[in-house]
Amino acid sequence: MEAPPRPTELPGRIRRPEDRAPEIARAALDLFVTKGFAATKLEDVARAAGVSKGLPYLYFKSKEELFKAVIVEAIGEPLIRANELVDSFDGATEDLLRELVMKFREFAESPLGGVIKLILAEAGNFPDVARFYCSNFDRRGRDLFAKVLRRGIARGEFRPVADIEMSAILLAQPLAMHSVWLRSLAPYDESLPADSDRFYGAYLDFVLKGLRP
Amino acid sequence: MEAPPRPTELPGRIRRPEDRAPEIARAALDLFVTKGFAATKLEDVARAAGVSKGLPYLYFKSKEELFKAVIVEAIGEPLIRANELVDSFDGATEDLLRELVMKFREFAESPLGGVIKLILAEAGNFPDVARFYCSNFDRRGRDLFAKVLRRGIARGEFRPVADIEMSAILLAQPLAMHSVWLRSLAPYDESLPADSDRFYGAYLDFVLKGLRP
DNA sequence: ATATGGATACTGACCATTCAGTCATTATGG
DNA sequence: CCATAATGACTGAATGGTCAGTATCCATAT
Numbered sequence: 037m038e039a040p041p042r043p044t045e046l047p048g049r050i051r052r053p054e055d056r057a058p059e060i061a062r063a064a065l066d067l068f069v070t071k072g073f074a075a076t077k078l079e080d081v082a083r084a085a086g087v088s089k090g091l092p093y094l095y096f097k098s099k100e101e102l103f104k105a106v107i108v109e110a111i112g113e114p115l116i117r118a119n120e121l122v123d124s125f126d127g128a129t130e131d132l133l134r135e136l137v138m139k140f141r142e143f144a145e146s147p148l149g150g151v152i153k154l155i156l157a158e159a160g161n162f163p164d165v166a167r168f169y170c171s172n173f174d175r176r177g178r179d180l181f182a183k184v185l186r187r188g189i190a191r192g193e194f195r196p197v198a199d200i201e202m203s204a205i206l207l208a209q210p211l212a213m214h215s216v217w218l219r220s221l222a223p224y225d226e227s228l229p230a231d232s233d234r235f236y237g238a239y240l241d242f243v244l245k246g247l248r249p
Numbered sequence: 250m251e252a253p254p255r256p257t258e259l260p261g262r263i264r265r266p267e268d269r270a271p272e273i274a275r276a277a278l279d280l281f282v283t284k285g286f287a288a289t290k291l292e293d294v295a296r297a298a299g300v301s302k303g304l305p306y307l308y309f310k311s312k313e314e315l316f317k318a319v320i321v322e323a324i325g326e327p328l329i330r331a332n333e334l335v336d337s338f339d340g341a342t343e344d345l346l347r348e349l350v351m352k353f354r355e356f357a358e359s360p361l362g363g364v365i366k367l368i369l370a371e372a373g374n375f376p377d378v379a380r381f382y383c384s385n386f387d388r389r390g391r392d393l394f395a396k397v398l399r400r401g402i403a404r405g406e407f408r409p410v411a412d413i414e415m416s417a418i419l420l421a422q423p424l425a426m427h428s429v430w431l432r433s434l435a436p437y438d439e440s441l442p443a444d445s446d447r448f449y450g451a452y453l454d455f456v457l458k459g460l461r462p
Numbered sequence: 463a464t465a466t467g468g469a470t471a472c473t474g475a476c477c478a479t480t481c482a483g484t485c486a487t488t489a490t491g492g
Numbered sequence: 493c494c495a496t497a498a499t500g501a502c503t504g505a506a507t508g509g510t511c512a513g514t515a516t517c518c519a520t521a522t
Binding site: 072161171175210213217220221224234238245 | 288370412434437
């Protein structure tokens with residue numbers, strides 16, 4: 037009927053089929069994390085990715101498929117790298133732990149860090165994703181910390197702890213929580229500036245002192 | 250036209266205006282926690298509370314008002330009781346901490362414990378609720394732990410820690426995380442049975458050993 | 463006691479909106 | 493000029509919110 041009013045500064049339609057899927061996935065992750073899955077409209081995802089409403093459906097069958105793709109993609113690579121680190125490290129275990137925490141911090145502060153919040157919030161609505169996460173990310177993450185603990189204890193660098201498995205979880209929990217925190221309450225907490233340096237400093241201090249023989 | 254088919258075992262319409270609001274709020278909390286706010290239909294809340302679709306709107310102006318009411322109600326009382334405990338306690342600080350963790354456990358394992366997950370997930374969509382939570386629950390919760398730490402250090406029962414404020418947060422994080430955990434991933438984690446005794450045991454062991462002078 | 467009527471707790475059909483998903487059409491590159 | 497990347501108006505289903513009507517309670521009168 038009528039020529040659609042052309043927006044002045046939009047570069048117009050461009051064809052970049054290879055870049056589209058990751059672009060859309062990244063935009064989706066951000067919005068899912070900040071607003072939640074159900075509260076995020078695919079139209080907003082499309083706008084954030086700079087494409088039209090229909091395009092995401094050319095790359096992802098449905099909103100739910102997009103969700104799963106986003107999670108799986110965000111989880112996979114960082115986990116592999118962390119495993120490599122622990123297995124190939126050979127120095128003081130204290131330094132290994134520092135290094136591992138550093139790696140986690142990179143992950144947590146990248147956009148990918150949002151998956152933790154996302155998973156925790158949506159596990160109930162996506163049981164299969166939850167199970168995937170548990171066996172592939174969570175379990176292995178715990179095993180990573182447990183491995184570090186065992187290494188430290190075996191080398192006489194850490195005191196023996198009663199329950200290694202559970203202690204590994206206790207090590208991981210503040211890290212995970214901090215990542216969630218940054219993306220939920222931190223922006224609204226006036227009494228506590230989101231000072232990650234301070235957090236990781238206190239964390240390492242507390243944990244390493246607590247583990248000394 | 251036609252007499253509505255009377256369900257056999259429903260007690261029929263009953264009038265209990267005083268009980269309604271809490272009943273609806275409790276049902277809402279449960280569903281908000283398990284499914285998320287946006288994914289929960291008010292019709293389901295009504296059904297879970299055993300009332301008709303329209304009734305919640307007689308007690309709460311809108312879905313959003315219901316959300317806020319649920320949060321505020323769930324947060325208020327447990328916090329007051331915890332404060333009383335810390336202020337009135339006079340024994341070994343280690344025992345105070347054990348007691349405090351015990352109190353938290355009660356809260357975390359009651360239906361109210363779900364608010365933590367709920368807040369973390371929805372803070373971005375309800376900034377004013379997030380701010381309320383920060384100043385009234387979170388800040389005071391941190392202060393509670395900080396107070397305990399200072400007490401222990403002053404009495405020579407705990408070693409001095411570098412950053413008391415942040416250490417208080419580190420103490421609280423595993424507790425909060427465990428509460429979230431129970432309501433999100435725990436049901437899907439086959440490798441880790443949700444054994445709260447074990448968790449709290451390891452937590453107290455780890456923390457108290459780590460704090461010894 | 464029993465009847466009457468007015469107040470109000472409650473219901474569920476209905477309306478208006480929002481949004482996931484579709485598709486006819488248009489732009490682009492080779 | 494063909495193949496296909498991309499668009500955005502459209503649709504159908506779902507759901508937040510409304511409201512006219514119904515059931516129940518209770519105060520008062522008979």
